[in-house]
Amino acid sequence: MVNPSHKSTKSKAEPADAKMELANRLFFRLYQCANMLHKTGTRAVEAEGLTTQQWAVLGALSREQAAAGMSMGDLAKYLMVSRQNLSGLIGRMERDGHLAIAPDGQDRRSRLVTMTDSGRHLWQVQALPKIRAYYGDILGDFSVNDLAHMLHYLLKMLENMQRLDQAWVGAGEEDGS
Incomplete structure (x- = not known):
């Protein structure tokens, strides 16, 4: 006869082990995706002299809410x-x-970063068409529903990571962001 307590312990451990294995695979795939985003994304815009980091800066500054810098x-x-x-x-x-840095008119200790006309032209005319083509190449076989779900889960992970980061910062660890 099987020991009921042994069976329940094993059945509880298996899902936890499976979850840890899936978590390990998920985080490793995210790591690989981040590396491939950097590699292939930079290739997509390298003719414009951009990297993925510069692409992110121009994208952030191109938003309507960042119009004033x-x-x-x-x-x-x-x-x-x-x-x-x-x-x-x-x-x-x-x-x-591509960018201009100037003292903030409301807080002289702060510096505002804005896109120059050259940076705006680089972003809108040269980079965006290539970025859109890159997105199409990478996400072409995903449905709108697939993308919405993926975004939902990535945002959920990001929120959890930010919460953990804030807990560590609150516990006295240096903010490594």
Whole structure:
């Protein structure tokens, strides 16, 4: 006769083990996707002299709510990167004439990052058509429903990661974003 307590322990452990195995595979696939996004996304816009990081900055600044510019801190938070990493990137884009940095008229300690006319032309005329083609190549066989579900689950994961990050920052760990 099978020990009922042994059976229930095993049945409880198996789903937990399966969930951990799936979690491991999921996070590894996300890692691979992030690396391939960087590699293939940069290839999609390299003729314009852009990287995926620069693409993200121009995309953030092209939004209607950023028309007047964004502070370095707000841009770093929006992109979820450290100010240190963003600073070098912004400096190179400013040197290339795509961005302008100026003191914030409302807070002189803060600097506003805006797209220049050159940056706007680069984004709208040169980069966006290639980015849209890239999206089509990558997502062409996904339905609108597939994309909506994927976005939902990625946002849910992102919210959980942000909550964990804030808990760690609140516990005294350095904010590594």
